[in-house]
Amino acid sequence: xxxxEIILSPVIALLMGLFFLGLARKIMARIHWRxxxxxxxxxxxxxRLFSQKAMSHGFIFEMGIILSLAGSFLVILFLPIxxxxxxxxxxxxxxxxxxxxxxxxxxxxxxxxxxNPNTSIGISRKFILALCYEVPLLLIILAxxxxxxxxxxxxxxxxxxxxxxxxGSLPLLLSxxxxxxxxxxxxxxxxxxxxxxxxxxxSGPSVEYGGKYLAFNTIEHGLNEFIGIALFVNLxxxxxxxxxxxxxxxxxVLESILGVIVFLVKMIIVFVIGLFINAVYPRFRIEQAVKxxxxxxxxxxxxxxxxxxxxx
Amino acid sequence: MKTLKKKIESSFDNINITVTDNNMDISIxxxxxxxxxxxxxxxxxxxxxxISCVDLPDEKLLEIVYILSAxxxxxxxxxxxxxxxxxxxxxxxxxxxxxxxxxxxFENAEPYERELHELFGIHFQGxxxxxxxxxxxxxKIPPFxxxxxxxxxxxxxxxxxxxxx
Amino acid sequence: MDxxxxxxxxxxxxxxxxxxxxxxxxxxxxxxxxxxxxSITARWDAERFGVIPVATPRQANLFLITGYVSTKTxxxxxxxxxxxxxxxxxxGFGSCPINGGMYWDSxxxxxxxxxxxxxxxxxxxxxxxxxxxxxxxxxxxxxxxxDMANGYIKYREKYKYYRANQEKVxxxxxxxxxxx
Numbered sequence: 001x002x003x004x005e006i007i008l009s010p011v012i013a014l015l016m017g018l019f020f021l022g023l024a025r026k027i028m029a030r031i032h033w034r035x036x037x038x039x040x041x042x043x044x045x046x047x048r049l050f051s052q053k054a055m056s057h058g059f060i061f062e063m064g065i066i067l068s069l070a071g072s073f074l075v076i077l078f079l080p081i082x083x084x085x086x087x088x089x090x091x092x093x094x095x096x097x098x099x100x101x102x103x104x105x106x107x108x109x110x111x112x113x114x115x116n117p118n119t120s121i122g123i124s125r126k127f128i129l130a131l132c133y134e135v136p137l138l139l140i141i142l143a144x145x146x147x148x149x150x151x152x153x154x155x156x157x158x159x160x161x162x163x164x165x166x167x168g169s170l171p172l173l174l175s176x177x178x179x180x181x182x183x184x185x186x187x188x189x190x191x192x193x194x195x196x197x198x199x200x201x202x203s204g205p206s207v208e209y210g211g212k213y214l215a216f217n218t219i220e221h222g223l224n225e226f227i228g229i230a231l232f233v234n235l236x237x238x239x240x241x242x243x244x245x246x247x248x249x250x251x252x253v254l255e256s257i258l259g260v261i262v263f264l265v266k267m268i269i270v271f272v273i274g275l276f277i278n279a280v281y282p283r284f285r286i287e288q289a290v291k292x293x294x295x296x297x298x299x300x301x302x303x304x305x306x307x308x309x310x311x312x
Numbered sequence: 313m314k315t316l317k318k319k320i321e322s323s324f325d326n327i328n329i330t331v332t333d334n335n336m337d338i339s340i341x342x343x344x345x346x347x348x349x350x351x352x353x354x355x356x357x358x359x360x361x362x363i364s365c366v367d368l369p370d371e372k373l374l375e376i377v378y379i380l381s382a383x384x385x386x387x388x389x390x391x392x393x394x395x396x397x398x399x400x401x402x403x404x405x406x407x408x409x410x411x412x413x414x415x416x417x418f419e420n421a422e423p424y425e426r427e428l429h430e431l432f433g434i435h436f437q438g439x440x441x442x443x444x445x446x447x448x449x450x451x452k453i454p455p456f457x458x459x460x461x462x463x464x465x466x467x468x469x470x471x472x473x474x475x476x477x
Numbered sequence: 478m479d480x481x482x483x484x485x486x487x488x489x490x491x492x493x494x495x496x497x498x499x500x501x502x503x504x505x506x507x508x509x510x511x512x513x514x515x516s517i518t519a520r521w522d523a524e525r526f527g528v529i530p531v532a533t534p535r536q537a538n539l540f541l542i543t544g545y546v547s548t549k550t551x552x553x554x555x556x557x558x559x560x561x562x563x564x565x566x567x568x569g570f571g572s573c574p575i576n577g578g579m580y581w582d583s584x585x586x587x588x589x590x591x592x593x594x595x596x597x598x599x600x601x602x603x604x605x606x607x608x609x610x611x612x613x614x615x616x617x618x619x620x621x622x623x624d625m626a627n628g629y630i631k632y633r634e635k636y637k638y639y640r641a642n643q644e645k646v647x648x649x650x651x652x653x654x655x656x657x
Contacts, residue, residue, distance in 0.1 A: 028518070029522070029524060029525075032518075032519045032523075033519050034519040034520075034522040034524070034527060035522055035525045036522075037524050037525055037527055038480070041498070041527065042499075044493075044497050045494075045498045045500075047491070047493075048488050048491075048494035048495055048497075048498040048538070051490075051494060051495070051564070052538075052562040052563060053562055053563040054535070054562045055562065065597075084507035094657045159619055202529070202532040202533050203532045203533060203536070205531045206536070207532070207535070208535055209535060210535035210536055210561075210562045211562050214535075214536055225568070289649065308522075327591040333586050348567075375542070376631070394508055442601075446549075447548075447549075448547075448549045448552070448585075448647070449548055449646070449647075455584050455585075459495060460584075461584045462582050462583065462584050465584050466582050466583070466584065466588070470587065471593055472587070472645075473645050473646070474638075474642070474643050475589065475591060475592050476592060476595075476631075476635055477635075477637045477644065
């Protein structure tokens, strides 16, 4: 059973990541009152990119992008999708938190090897943004850990199926709102699209990628979006469970399939709400982004943490 | 306008001034251009709008044209009888076209003189940077002169390059 | 469109990929670039054909040369074209790359772009409307299907003739030859 889960989990994440990229382009096009590309357009792009002969800048240039892909796939093995969790250990949440940074690190390594000043600007912006949103993110996760008294993310999902979603429970409501406020920064959509700004810095860290490296970069982008939303759904929206009604009347195989479907539906709803914000806002500058993230979401997360400590 | 005309005529000789609606046309010998321009700048005409050139091949002369005007906040000093634009013209010989730069008086003359050097072949002494501004190739005759035959140049340069089969 | 025919995808996925995902580099040559933003925005939507603009030549597939090409621009065009990865397609817009157009007797513009980089197709007009852009894209699909859009192979095989033509215009070039 475990082997099937280890193979199936990254495959589901890959397909969902690409589906999110295509869904983003289609919904943005419909908001702009035009038809868009078909939803499977990222797959066509990746097929085309794999058949182009790109230029490589050296050994670290190629290995950096593979490192970031490896980091993202490793994080997916620790995330529960429904009741499927291939590597569920006691301290799952902390492992996710620090392995999540391997993605930007890999791209920064390979970008340093490419001799382009646009890459350096893009990477510095990416790391400043990552530094920014880690502060409220850690406060939120501290609040969740204190409330449920456990670090294992599978345990958190199971407790939510028994006692209701975290987003609805009173001590964790402020932390949930703070997480919603920094979710565009984690995903890299507007108003925090400073990293991959196409017009200002010629698409930032991916300016020297062509051919198969750009295909890996696109896959990495899709996986990043999957991880960001999956963490939110698992911590605050109950994971792959609909108030615990499944465990009572179905067996485990059907329950896992239904769990995956419910999980994906919840992710799509959160992603579409994020897309609506993406369609309306322009792009912040990096100092405006820092000023925004360190004022309101940090304050809300801090107040949420204090409320949780007081209640327990 | 009359007062300004009298003032200029009294300070300079070898000069020819005509006055139209709001503009004043001054033709002067090429040796007196620098003193005339600093004189006009002190009178309040501080904006050098354009430096241009006309090619007169029959008389074997190039005519350099400076257009000066006054900024808006100085308009209150002038009454309606003063000029709005002053056009200063000199003529230099065509064969060895050398002239003196006016960057000491008007600092924004640098790109205009660079353009005239590239397109008409006039050399300005004292200019810090007389390098090409628009064009990439080098031409034997400067392109804006009237004896530069563009069709002959195109036939001889571009149509001689063979197509790749 | 034969985008829905699964059998063709399995027979030659690379060709179908090149057809339906043409990313054009956003290089604004000359006066024809005024017709590209209308064909990208909402009224004449180019994204449903798979055509979007990208910011760098390393990610691009398609090079649109819109408008007249002066000698300074030709240097930039050659350097950009040589940076693009291999299966790449060029389309000349307007009548100026075809035979000089309005500037046929000018001392500073080149007359036929085909002598310096290989061009796969031309679009007539001064400037062509956005509907003409889409007709060009669909014609390029037919050419890719029949394996006739092979400008990049011609560049590789006849590189010394192209380089000789480029050196005739500029004298010596700053960059070394691409294919030795």
